[in-house]
Amino acid sequence: MEAPRIIQLPKFLDDRGNLSFIEENNHIPFKIERTYWIYDVPGGERRGGHAYLNLQEFIVAISGSFDVVLHDGVKEMRYSLNRSYYGLYVPKMMWREIENFSTNSLALILTNGKYDVNEYIRGFDQFVSCKHGR
Secondary structure, three states, rough: OOOOOEEEEEEOOOOOOOOOOOOEOOOOOOOOOEEEEEEEEOOOEEEEEEEEOOOOOEEEEEOOOOEEEEEEEOOOOEEEEOOEEEEEEEEOOEEEEEEOOOOOOOOEEEEOOOOOHHHHHOOOOHHHHHHOOO
């Protein structure tokens, strides 16, 4: 099974403003089927609190900063995202929460599947049981 990891994206520096981009099956290890973003998160709020059965994600802090907290059923991992030229690859079956949003932060999330309510595992105990084959 693949592990979560930070992926550096191309960065072109220019006096007029910098440019970065993401290409499916090149910079990220999947074909992009859905793109969504999270913004205007009130102070102290968290987003996520679920896992996906089959979906993979790539999360980028387009603006501001936030922390992505992942759990693989055994251990917790924390990633602080605060640059628009790298992102976090999240493989399937990882519990995910996003927290510590800075003012005016913008989280861009790319996935390899369309929205499907049946893809979600919403209870942490259920996730751990599923992960350990119970």
